[in-house]
Amino acid sequence: MTEGSALRRLRAGPGTGPGEDARVTDPVAAARGLAADLLAPEAAAVEAAGSVPRTHLDRLADAGFHGLTGPAEAGGADADPATVAAVVEELAAGDLATTFVWLQHLGVVGRLRSAGPPELRAAFLADLCAGRRRAGIALQAALRPGPPAIRARRDGAELVLDGAVPWVTGWGLVDLVLVAARDGDDVLFVLADARDGPTLTATPQPMVAVAASRTVELRLTGHRVPAGRLLHTAPLADLLAGDAAGLRLNGSLALGLALRCTRLVGPSPLDDELAAVRTGLDTAGPAGLPGARAAAAAFAHRASGALVAATGSSAVRTGSVAERTAREAAFLLVFGSRPAIRAELLVRLGAAGG
Template identity: 35%
Template sequence: MTPLVDAARTIADSVLFPAALDVDRTGTIPDSHWQALADAGLYGIAAPAALGGPGLQLPDLIAILENVAGGCLATAFTWVQHHGALASLSASTNTALRDELVPGLIAGRIRAGVAFAGAVPIPPRMNAQRIPDGWRLSGHAPFVSGWGIIDVLQVSAVDADTGDIIAGIVPAGGTPGITDVTAQPLFVADATRTVSLDVDGLVIADERIVSRVTRAEFMANQNFGSRLNGTLPIGVTLRCAQQLDAAGRTDAAAAITADADAVRERLDSGLAESTMLLQARAEGAALAVRAASAVVANAGGAALLRSSPAQLLARNATFTLVAASRPELKKSLVEQFSRSRG
């Protein structure tokens, strides 16, 4: 493991988790969280070494994401979107845009978010029309996290003529063509500042386009993103195991940790096959719910107090059931939770 993994673990244990209840209560992530991640070099983890990033191998990247997710889920979910945009820009053939933004993204001086969900469904929620020197977007992005926190947003839309997926960078806030921004109050991780966006006539010039890919290529990239999202329930699960271990439930903690390790292996094995990956993601989310339930049960009635980490972990686990979900993932989870154990 690299020093960045150790840094992520230290920040999660000493900065993020001790403040997680306050973040949940106030609905605000302090700027000091972002600064701690930036100072540790954790804003650039998705960038290759050739562009000034650490060039991490997948196990280290996964370990970092799991640690941050186990520290503060709201912080992790907002911050993980940044790496989707950074990875896309790092691989972009638009070298001028890449060279303009990537150094600031790596340093954490520029914070990025993504809005790709509008391009995933068929028919798409977000469409792109070719115009001279650019693209005009229209449609709806149902969940965009980090509004008011991020500086730039990578928006994906479907070219109505070819079915290709267009991704471009726009300022996050006050952009002509974003006609409505509606807050989406959440019962957990509300500090992610999640909104929905309505778009009508959002123009993205060619020089701000990150990529144009086929739908097959786009969905392949989504598979990798889905693997990264699989770190969220594992991070919550491992934090639950730590809580149980600290309470003297060492056998329970060890069993949950072993289950998390097994799910992680299945997530990695599923990188090349989306059906396997989504099944493993469902197993991870179900494990997080089970682990959090063990923490609640062990804490007893005190777990119902707003001051208890147990109730926050239980709600965090629920969040992982639906975050970055897909119909197949939803189906698998419903089947798991409704299946008779008799």
């Protein structure tokens, strides 16, 4: 399979025609068209440049995707979870790095919509839905059991944040970052400006894949944020108890990578396996989601191997679709992982007993 024929096959499927407003079409078809026309053809160049271009995020915003989970009154699409998952899958099939940056923004929109106080919703939600402002997340370091990696304390009309967040995506591309910080047994979710300064420093993370996502370690040293930027507060125990319920959407990244592989390989038994893995994610309850997530990541890893084999010797050339996809599949084996997901993956990959 040549590189050109691979891209032509990936472009197969309905899309958005010239002059057609993606906002008023089926968002899944619009995502498929945008991935085929822009994201997939430019994915290698994006990786080589080391940064997702702002123009890619502009195109996503123009298509209405920055407000996909936002309410209609703020200019959002108010999409249902199944539609959101399918859009993530289609975009990830085109370019994982761009989708990875955008997905963090979508999480902030959803959390602001569901838990934000009226004044923060009024100040930020419409701009975030339109893509006039873009947001990232710095959450997981404060949500792990054990000693907090990042703490918050109140000082008059300000919140003071201290600690480090090892994985923050989109630095330099986002205007705001939603930071989770511990205050005793509670977790505070704070909307901070994403600007380097004396109390906020970012160190690039060298990554084997999606390096263009501009993922950094973020260190906060006495960083002050107005108390009015507090989105909400929740007990850590409640967040940990409900963590599994939020695992479904990240699974769409693995599904998107596998979808890319199936389209490039052509009709094969992988098509039915992809449908089964997708159904497993869609139907799993909270208790079953870690296993379903592991199944998706393991399948994407195996599908990428099939793509390498189907492509042949050109797959080992740096920058080829197959080579990049194999590295991205390895990345998704650990992205957003949890102990239960890791344990299940080790079983599926033959490194532990079932």
